[in-house]
Amino acid sequence: MAMGLIEKGLVMIFLCTAFHVSTILGNVYKVGDDAGWTSVGNFDYHTWSSSKTFDVGDIIYFEYTPGDHNVIEVNHTDYRTCNQSRPVVTYTSGNDSITIKQRGHYYFICGIPGHCEEGQKVDIRVYPDSSTQPSKAAPSAPAPSKSNRVSTLSFMALLGKLSTVVVIFHGFTY
Numbered sequence: 474m475a476m477g478l479i480e481k482g483l484v485m486i487f488l489c490t491a492f493h494v495s496t497i498l499g500n501v502y503k504v505g506d507d508a509g510w511t512s513v514g515n516f517d518y519h520t521w522s523s524s525k526t527f528d529v530g531d532i533i534y535f536e537y538t539p540g541d542h543n544v545i546e547v548n549h550t551d552y553r554t555c556n557q558s559r560p561v562v563t564y565t566s567g568n569d570s571i572t573i574k575q576r577g578h579y580y581f582i583c584g585i586p587g588h589c590e591e592g593q594k595v596d597i598r599v600y601p602d603s604s605t606q607p608s609k610a611a612p613s614a615p616a617p618s619k620s621n622r623v624s625t626l627s628f629m630a631l632l633g634k635l636s637t638v639v640v641i642f643h644g645f646t647y
């Protein structure tokens with residue numbers, strides 16, 4: 474009886490761990506960080522995105538009050554001219570998570586009149602191969618390794634997830 478419960482618990486740990494590991498493979502980037510997605514305050518989204526190293530599997534998260542803003546993916550031409558007449562995809566929830574599925578250069582603008590012109594536009598560049606990405610540091614001072622940063626972040630996230638699993642396990646057996 475007790476063994477059966479423990480075995481079920483172990484299976485549950487395995488399933489939960491497998492599930493959680495699969496959800497922490499990508500980083501989540503909130504556009505604008507604390508500023509969010511806004512036309513107020515002349516936030517420089519290009520500088521924001523240039524400071525990140527995006528990769529396939531990462532999630533780009535736009536947070537805003539629905540109706541006050543939106544997110545329209547456009548091509549480079551329409552990004553430069555703030556033209557929303559040919560949207561690739563339109564998002565309006567205020568909680569828009571976009572998973573990067575392949576490498577490339579992605580362009581998003583706010584479609585509320587005037588907002589893109591005020592600077593509410595962001596380009597997300599996912600380099601063809603992160604090892605060939607131009608270094609932002611001087612040649613004599615190599616940029617910090619992305620893989621170290623990612624593995625540290627993933628490890629921290631994993632610790633958080635595992636504590637959840639342990640709680641579930643205890644709840645299951647006792």
Ligand SMILES: *[C@@H]1O[C@H](CO)[C@@H](O)[C@H](O)[C@H]1NC(C)=O
Nearest residue numbers: 547548549550551552553559
């Ligand atoms: C954007 O789309 C328009 C219409 O299809 C096209 O004329 C323009 O060349 C495109 N721009 C880029 C950079 O692909």
Ligand SMILES: *[C@@H]1O[C@H](CO)[C@@H](O)[C@H](O)[C@H]1NC(C)=O
Nearest residue numbers: 550551554555556557558559
């Ligand atoms: C946006 O693009 C469409 C399609 O090319 C064009 O008809 C329209 O004039 C453009 N609008 C602006 C404001 O440039």
Ligand SMILES: *[C@@H]1O[C@H](CO)[C@@H](O)[C@H](O)[C@H]1NC(C)=O
Nearest residue numbers: 536537538539566567568569
């Ligand atoms: C986004 O989702 C969170 C959590 O589900 C919720 O609390 C928040 O109100 C949502 N925001 C918008 C703008 O829908």
